[in-house]
Amino acid sequence: MxxxxxxxxxxxxxxxxxxxxxxxxxxxxxxxxxxxxxxxxxxxxxxxxxxxxxxxxxxxxxxxxxxxxxxxxxxxxxxxxxxxxxxxxxxxxxxxxxxxxxxxxxxxxxxxxxxxxxxxxxxxxxxxxxxxxxxxxxxxxxxxxxxxxxxxxxxxxxxxxxxxxxxxxxxxxxxxxxxxxxxxxxxxxxxxxxRNVEPRETRGVAAAQRHGKGHTHPFGSMALPLPPLVARAPFLAFVQALPEAVVRAKGLVRFADQPADMFVWNRVPGRKKVQLDESSPHADAEPTALFIGVGMDLAELETRIATLHA
Known part of the structure; x- marks a missing residue:
């Protein structure tokens, strides 16, 4: 690479x-x-x-x-x-x-x-x-x-x-x-x-963060599926409580109290509220969460997302 x-x-x-x-x-x-x-x-x-x-x-x-x-x-x-x-x-x-x-x-x-x-x-x-x-x-x-x-x-x-x-x-x-x-x-x-490492995986970063003997890369990114519908308040609380290791977080979400609409969600550093914008995505778009950060605990993020079902 x-x-x-x-x-x-x-x-x-x-x-x-x-x-x-x-x-x-x-x-x-x-x-x-x-x-x-x-x-x-x-x-x-x-x-x-x-x-x-x-x-x-x-x-x-x-x-x-x-x-x-x-x-x-x-x-x-x-x-x-x-x-x-x-x-x-x-x-x-x-x-x-x-x-x-x-x-x-x-x-x-x-x-x-x-x-x-x-x-x-x-x-x-x-x-x-x-x-x-x-x-x-x-x-x-x-x-x-x-x-x-x-x-x-x-x-x-x-x-x-x-x-x-x-x-x-x-x-x-x-x-x-x-x-x-x-x-x-x-x-x-x-x-x-x-030098002799194969191309990295791009779906999730658990395997992609390590790039050779003794070298662990500091940056990681991970895209995880969200449940088809989530309860609004717990989801917003989850995003607001993301650890400091996550420097960027955004994705698509549908709420149980408004199931017909898809929203782009975005955690903007320095803002107190999660930014939500109504979206008209492609027909095959699914609720998802993208995390980018340094030293993220990926297993913890997966576990917390699994609790968000409406």
Missing amino acids: IPLLLMAGFLGAGKTRFLTTLIPLLLERGLRVRIVLNDFENAKIDAARLGELDALVTPLNGECVCCGSLRELLDTLQAVPPDPGSVMLIEANGATETDELLGYLTTDTTLAHFTLPLQLTVIDAARWQKRWWNNGLEAAQATTATHVYLNWTDRLSADRRNAVEHSIRAVNARAEFTTPVAFAATLHHLVNAV
Whole structure:
């Protein structure tokens, strides 16, 4: 399999700058580097800059890869041939909603030749949570990270750096703080761990989280069927009480008090209520629950869903 990395970070955080340091470190270790670079206008400019470092770069101009450019991204990834000894890096633009994108990357059955994704979030430490109405998006990009790189730390006092690290820990206690050198070593280890591993399973992740001897992948995703009808109040309570390890949860549901209608349900981080939207699904659509997270107890989720019958 090929290690898959999603690189996120708010506008101007320094993602491309990080890559210009990371790529030579990967090449020194004998790895081949593929990059999909998404930006609003200047993807080709940054792509040329990275291509000079001997990386194979595909630019995606336009909308975020979590929405408008998603199909183009998935088509690009699907076309990548099996290539042991390589890594696939996605540099998302600064407005990307990472939880949505991770949902597609972890469950799309055509991406089984990639590992479940790591996510590196690059953070401008000097401006962390000083972006007014965009603070929520910046924090959300950190919430789903497996690794965090603090950029522009030379501008900070020791107190400010400690405060930033503490604030990031408050939204994501699982992420590992890293550097380009340390992260290059992480990817090198992952390449060797999955070099001869067969394509991953994409239905559930109990088997998919392990990618070789001694290597357990942090991310997981699981789609579970819901009962045909559920009682509204217990279901909403179940979703609200999902453990912190679940960073994304959504699906389709029918309620016993309104059985003719299907709803899209969505647990949005930071909101007190579960979002419900009436849906007109395909005729064969069934009630389901999709969970994405780090270190999830899958058996516990299955057990709790089994108690939701109306």
